Amino acid sequence: MVPGTRVAVLGAGSWGTTFAKILVDGGADVVLWARRPELAREISEARRNSDYLPGVNLPVGLRATSRLDLALAGAEYVFVSVPSQSLRENLIAAEPYLAPNVTIVSLMKGVERSTGMRMSTVIEQVLPISPERIAAISGPNLALEIAKEQPTGAVVSSSSLETAQAVAKLATNRYFRSYVNTDVIGTEFGGVLKNLIAVAIGIVDGVGFGENTKASIITRGLVEMTDFAVAFGAHPETLAGLAGLGDLIATCQSPLSRNNTAGRLLGQGYSIHDVVKQMQQTTEGLASVKPILELARAKGVAMPIVEQVRQVLDGTLNPRDIAPHLTTDSSEPQGERTIDDGQAHGSAALWGAFKRTFDQLRDGGRSSRRD
Numbered sequence: 001m002v003p004g005t006r007v008a009v010l011g012a013g014s015w016g017t018t019f020a021k022i023l024v025d026g027g028a029d030v031v032l033w034a035r036r037p038e039l040a041r042e043i044s045e046a047r048r049n050s051d052y053l054p055g056v057n058l059p060v061g062l063r064a065t066s067r068l069d070l071a072l073a074g075a076e077y078v079f080v081s082v083p084s085q086s087l088r089e090n091l092i093a094a095e096p097y098l099a100p101n102v103t104i105v106s107l108m109k110g111v112e113r114s115t116g117m118r119m120s121t122v123i124e125q126v127l128p129i130s131p132e133r134i135a136a137i138s139g140p141n142l143a144l145e146i147a148k149e150q151p152t153g154a155v156v157s158s159s160s161l162e163t164a165q166a167v168a169k170l171a172t173n174r175y176f177r178s179y180v181n182t183d184v185i186g187t188e189f190g191g192v193l194k195n196l197i198a199v200a201i202g203i204v205d206g207v208g209f210g211e212n213t214k215a216s217i218i219t220r221g222l223v224e225m226t227d228f229a230v231a232f233g234a235h236p237e238t239l240a241g242l243a244g245l246g247d248l249i250a251t252c253q254s255p256l257s258r259n260n261t262a263g264r265l266l267g268q269g270y271s272i273h274d275v276v277k278q279m280q281q282t283t284e285g286l287a288s289v290k291p292i293l294e295l296a297r298a299k300g301v302a303m304p305i306v307e308q309v310r311q312v313l314d315g316t317l318n319p320r321d322i323a324p325h326l327t328t329d330s331s332e333p334q335g336e337r338t339i340d341d342g343q344a345h346g347s348a349a350l351w352g353a354f355k356r357t358f359d360q361l362r363d364g365g366r367s368s369r370r371d
Ligand SMILES: NC(=O)c1ccc[n+]([C@@H]2O[C@H](COP(=O)([O-])OP(=O)(O)OC[C@H]3O[C@@H](n4cnc5c(N)ncnc54)[C@H](O)[C@@H]3O)[C@@H](O)[C@H]2O)c1
Pocket: 011, 012, 013, 014, 015, 016, 035, 052, 081, 082, 083, 084, 086, 090, 107, 108, 109, 110, 141, 142, 143, 144, 280, 281, 282, 284
């Protein structure tokens, strides 16, 4: 990365603000766009975003504005972190101010409810830029932990390896390390699907069930995630990496997760109406359940856990009943089938993931690598 590369971040919630800090701490020249002028002022003047990141001091080099034209002027890279349902309208507003040859990076983990589209495909549809200039970032990335500079990793994915590497260089610093891959489908769906499993985990937590139930849901949830993503063209290895298993673990076990929290409230008996009212921040999983199930049906993929989450949201399943039929409604004993119908490829994928993790640890985090 050329130090001082001009970057814009759109969306000054928890993740947009945290990511702006990651980029500044990596040496980029960052302008953060906030919808509300008072928030832009708080970030620029007090170096705080007290609603979203309490107790965090933001870097001196971070500038913020509520003027989209000023944020985007001359930006070579634009990172987008608005709620997924608002991406399309925000891109339309941004388009007149985008520099030629700009690279757009999605930080979001939802699908568009009305179309079922992934965020990178919405970007591709709305903006006149080639897919090689679009990237997505995903991984075990709870914003508040990263804003406090606790070390973590993520995956930058683009159909162009060159773009993924350029973005990964920007998004790497002493506490944040970016790996690269070219499996955009797997990387994006990993981020979307783990939210749904985290809602299920929250529900059983709220009911009062313990670790066996949660471990069963996480393990079977990973199978659902992998089946779904592979049916849409993803590589199974991606789902065993940071953007799949890694994010699934972080989101399912952290009380910081909004999806997990929403699930817990449902498990405690609150209605979806009450839960939505209580959630102050973006909870992508709640909007993704229906479009994901529609996509799954279209490909003939069974998603019993996500289906049960939908029933709890609709009020047609008592949260206490979510556990007993985790994998199937059939009373016949089933094979466990983990990754891909028990073919040799599944164990090879898992072995590959373990080996890569080992190699990365041995490497000591010195270079941008494939996840
Ligand atoms: N918070 C995290 O830990 C985290 C980590 C990784 C990815 N993400 C993803 O990042 C995306 C953004 O989430 P977040 O956590 O920053 O949410 P958030 O609720 O903390 O912030 C969302 C921001 O978007 C703004 N906003 C709301 N409606 C808008 C609209 N119509 N147009 C423009 N801006 C609007 C809000 O004012 C707020 O500043 C989500 O897709 C989420 O899944 C979040």
